[in-house]
Amino acid sequence: MPALPDPAGARALSLYLRALWDVAPRLTTLPAANDAARPILGIEGSRPVLHLPAQGDAALQRARAAHAAAHLSFGGAPFERARLKPVQRALLEILEDARVEWLAMQALPGLRRLWAPHHVADASWGNCAEALLARLSRCLFDPAHEDGHAWMAKVRGLFFTPHGALALETPMQLREAASRLGNDVGQMRLRLNPGGWQVEPVAYRDDNHHLWMHDERLPPSATPLEQELPDANGASGDDDADMSFERPPPQGTPDSDAGDAAASVLQIESSLRTVTYPEWDRLIGRARPDWCTVIEARAPRSDAAAVRAGLERHLARTVRLLQAAAVSDRRPTQGRSKDGDLLHTGALIDAGIALRAGHDPERRLYRDSAARVEGIDVLLLIDTSASTALALPSGRTVLEALREVALLAAAALEATGHRCTLQAFASDTRHRVRVQRVKDHEERTCDEAVLARAGGLASAGSTRMGAALRHATAQLPARSRSLILLLTDGEPHDVDIHDPRYLSEDLAHALADARRAGISVACLHSAPDGASSALRRVFPPGRYVALRAPEHLPQLLIRQIQTATAP
Amino acid sequence: MIAPATADLRQAVGAAGADPLADWRVADEPYYTAAGDEVEAFEAAHARHLPVMLKGPTGCGKTRFVEYMAWKLGLPLITVACHEDLTAGDLIGRFLLDASGTRWQDGPLTRAVRFGAICYLDEVVEARADTTVLIHPLTDARRQLPLAATGELLHAHPDFRLVVSYNPGYHGLHKTLKPSTRQRFTALEFGYPDADHECAIVMHESGVEAGTARQLVVLAERTRRLAGDGLDEGASTRMLIHAGALITQGLSARSACRQAVAGPLTDDREVAAALIAAIDACFA
Numbered sequence: 001m002p003a004l005p006d007p008a009g010a011r012a013l014s015l016y017l018r019a020l021w022d023v024a025p026r027l028t029t030l031p032a033a034n035d036a037a038r039p040i041l042g043i044e045g046s047r048p049v050l051h052l053p054a055q056g057d058a059a060l061q062r063a064r065a066a067h068a069a070a071h072l073s074f075g076g077a078p079f080e081r082a083r084l085k086p087v088q089r090a091l092l093e094i095l096e097d098a099r100v101e102w103l104a105m106q107a108l109p110g111l112r113r114l115w116a117p118h119h120v121a122d123a124s125w126g127n128c129a130e131a132l133l134a135r136l137s138r139c140l141f142d143p144a145h146e147d148g149h150a151w152m153a154k155v156r157g158l159f160f161t162p163h164g165a166l167a168l169e170t171p172m173q174l175r176e177a178a179s180r181l182g183n184d185v186g187q188m189r190l191r192l193n194p195g196g197w198q199v200e201p202v203a204y205r206d207d208n209h210h211l212w213m214h215d216e217r218l219p220p221s222a223t224p225l226e227q228e229l230p231d232a233n234g235a236s237g238d239d240d241a242d243m244s245f246e247r248p249p250p251q252g253t254p255d256s257d258a259g260d261a262a263a264s265v266l267q268i269e270s271s272l273r274t275v276t277y278p279e280w281d282r283l284i285g286r287a288r289p290d291w292c293t294v295i296e297a298r299a300p301r302s303d304a305a306a307v308r309a310g311l312e313r314h315l316a317r318t319v320r321l322l323q324a325a326a327v328s329d330r331r332p333t334q335g336r337s338k339d340g341d342l343l344h345t346g347a348l349i350d351a352g353i354a355l356r357a358g359h360d361p362e363r364r365l366y367r368d369s370a371a372r373v374e375g376i377d378v379l380l381l382i383d384t385s386a387s388t389a390l391a392l393p394s395g396r397t398v399l400e401a402l403r404e405v406a407l408l409a410a411a412a413l414e415a416t417g418h419r420c421t422l423q424a425f426a427s428d429t430r431h432r433v434r435v436q437r438v439k440d441h442e443e444r445t446c447d448e449a450v451l452a453r454a455g456g457l458a459s460a461g462s463t464r465m466g467a468a469l470r471h472a473t474a475q476l477p478a479r480s481r482s483l484i485l486l487l488t489d490g491e492p493h494d495v496d497i498h499d500p501r502y503l504s505e506d507l508a509h510a511l512a513d514a515r516r517a518g519i520s521v522a523c524l525h526s527a528p529d530g531a532s533s534a535l536r537r538v539f540p541p542g543r544y545v546a547l548r549a550p551e552h553l554p555q556l557l558i559r560q561i562q563t564a565t566a567p
Numbered sequence: 568m569i570a571p572a573t574a575d576l577r578q579a580v581g582a583a584g585a586d587p588l589a590d591w592r593v594a595d596e597p598y599y600t601a602a603g604d605e606v607e608a609f610e611a612a613h614a615r616h617l618p619v620m621l622k623g624p625t626g627c628g629k630t631r632f633v634e635y636m637a638w639k640l641g642l643p644l645i646t647v648a649c650h651e652d653l654t655a656g657d658l659i660g661r662f663l664l665d666a667s668g669t670r671w672q673d674g675p676l677t678r679a680v681r682f683g684a685i686c687y688l689d690e691v692v693e694a695r696a697d698t699t700v701l702i703h704p705l706t707d708a709r710r711q712l713p714l715a716a717t718g719e720l721l722h723a724h725p726d727f728r729l730v731v732s733y734n735p736g737y738h739g740l741h742k743t744l745k746p747s748t749r750q751r752f753t754a755l756e757f758g759y760p761d762a763d764h765e766c767a768i769v770m771h772e773s774g775v776e777a778g779t780a781r782q783l784v785v786l787a788e789r790t791r792r793l794a795g796d797g798l799d800e801g802a803s804t805r806m807l808i809h810a811g812a813l814i815t816q817g818l819s820a821r822s823a824c825r826q827a828v829a830g831p832l833t834d835d836r837e838v839a840a841a842l843i844a845a846i847d848a849c850f851a
Contacts, residue, residue, distance in 0.1 A: 015797050015841035019789040020848055062844055107785055109851035349662050353669055546796055
């Protein structure tokens with residue numbers, strides 16, 4: 001099993017790509033056993049994938065990633081292989097590599113430093129076709145390099161304008177140039193071994209297969225592609241591995257009859273009550289009354305021991321940090337007290353004035369630092385939709401990770417004087433939004449029953465967040481000191497809705513309703529594609545947080561509690 | 568006993584004939600180039616005595632804009648940097664003890680109200696809610712400031728204006744103003760200047776040449792893509808000016824940006840690694 005590169009490095013790489021080019025390819029590692037490994041860039045599908053060889057230090061990985069990003073940013077549609085000889089195809093790849101790198105270096109000249117050390121081909125490599133092509137790569141990369149071969153000067157003359165700008169800009173120009181130059185190589189009586197040729201420098205340039213249209217007649221690639229790196233969503237350390245994903249979530253499309261409970265993917269045992277809520281229909285611009293049916297049930301029980309172990313790992317630290325925050329929040333108030341640590345300046349002056357005026361001074365000369373800790377009501381809402389069944393590299397599922405975070409938050413909140421309820425939700429059309437009660441506020445998080453119910457949560461169904469949120473809002477006392485924390489891996493989605501904006505806009509309205517009721521709502525999100533742009537748009541700034549690891553939970557909780565209790 | 572103290576103060580000022588706000592006048596024209604119609608917008612609000620709220624990320628030029636407007640309108644500018652321990656007394660004033668007894672000392676807000684100045688409350692959300700409500704009677708038609716401690720009701724000088732700034736973007740540490748406060752203001756939205764404009768600002772303020780300024784702006788635009796995921800906010804124009812200033816002192820662009828951009832932006836090791844790599848990419 002090849003060693004995973006440093007996950008921290010992968011996150012830095014991912015941030016690097018996003019900052020410099022605004023691209024977010026999925027990063028994976030090629031098996032280390034493959035000696036000839038070079039980067040492979042896949043641009044099919046919705047999200048590009050960059051497979052990086054496991055070997056290489058941070059600078060080399062950056063060089064590889066930057067080259068791939070140049071393709072992603074400046075590349076065009078794939079070329080047809082038809083009617084191009086192998087040497088012409090090789091030349092086209094070289095020209096395209098040089099073109100995208102040249103464009104990338106226009107805005108970011110420092111990239112030259114990253115790539116230059118790998119361009120070492122010179123006259124000493126000889127004059128066979130492979131060597132000439134490698135020398136050509138270098139000459140196009142570095143216009144100042146003196147190679148001495150007359151053909152190099154000719155290609156440069158084609159590639160650059162006399163002022164050093166790019167002469168070959170369109171795919172058609174590139175293709176024509178490659179054809180003409182290929183003929184030159186033929187006239188030099190040089191033959192390219194098409195099987196063995198690789199674009200130089202092998203170290204950082206990818207195999208360029210994405211430049212070519214998919215050809216059914218070619219055998220499938222023999223290179224196994226595997227080993228996903230935890231990218232920006234992952235983070236450092238063991239636990240972070242839990243928050244990154246083996247592969248993107250399968251597009252679960254549970255196909256079920258809307259009204260037929262028996263056929264539903266959502267199991268509901270002994271429902272406690274059924275409530276209907278309105279849902280915002282963006283097309284008609286108003287809420288449809290009694291549109292969604294929320295069925296509330298107790299979560300079935302399962303094994304509590306495993307859940308408890310996960311909870312206890314981070315609990316002490318989380319509680320300690322929350323308590324520290326609560327104490328620091330307790331700053332001396334303007335109130336006056338007969339005793340205390342700090343003198344009250346106003347009281348002293350008042351006393352001074354009273355003394356001089358011949359009155360009795362007030363005795364309360366200290367600042368009153370009485371605890372101001374006020375518990376708030378928190379409702380934690382876990383998304384248990386089908387996508388949370390994905391396995392994490394550690395072997396745990398997303399649901400297990402979300403559940404651990406939720407229990408940790410509940411236990412820590414409870415230990416610091418807040419009231420906390422824990423529920424889980426999933427949906428299967430508007431007729432069946434299931435809310436499972438895991439912990440009621442009078443129960444303690446560490447109770448056997450609560451942990452057993454948490455252990456009994458299972459992944460199924462979709463994510464109708466608006467209805468779940470309305471149900472949560474309805475349960476909280478309508479006053480300013482309450483908070484709903486939504487823990488999710490996805491975006492609003494349900495099988496009976498095909499308009500991608502519909503449920504997001506409903507969620508926005510549910511959020512506005514909660515806000516009007518004085519309830520703060522925050523979303524802790526963790527997903528393979530990084531931050532969810534739909535959720536980020538819907539939640540107010542600061543209320544949408546991409547959660548990377550349980551270690552980050554205390555700070556997030558502190559902020560959200562402060563926000564919820566801000567006067 | 569108290570009222571005469573304030574009267575004495577006024578008399579003293581009047582007798583000396585000195586401008587009580589001389590120190591707060593903006594003598595030289597601050598460098599500011601308008602990005603849009605914000606100057607006209609501010610002048611319109613000024614003409615109608617409307618309070619103004621400046622919204623925008625840190626270091627994008629809000630404070631500079633107020634300085635420029637104060638200069639343009641010929642008004643003194645009294646700036647208060649708000650923080651969470653800012654008390655009412657810090658704004659309004661307090662009694663001080665001296666050898667002969669107590670003496671009332673106007674706070675910055677009172678001074679602006681009494682003598683006519685722009686009072687600029689920087690980062691007003693940071694102030695405690697009980698402090699922010701003080702400004703309520705000043706921001707409507709009443710334009711008054713009751714001084715409970717002295718029993719005085721101050722009617723605002725005709726030149727008194729209130730301006731607050733506010734950064735809505737802090738992800739996480741977000742605080743909001745109460746609607747009862749925010750609805751008293753007219754708001755001007757500020758963003759980072761566009762690339763050419765920002766380039767000119769960096770050149771002017773730090774003295775770097777055009778090519779360097781352009782790469783600093785390229786870097787800033789790229790760090791701003793990480794706002795909200797990795798960084799709270801991207802590099803501000805102010806940071807670029809700092810970096811430019813270090814460059815004109817002889818530091819290499821890369822070291823200057825590490826010191827003035829990467830370091831201040833983050834403590835996260837991985838984000839810092841990405842930023843440093845981005846800096847390396849931006850400068851030849």
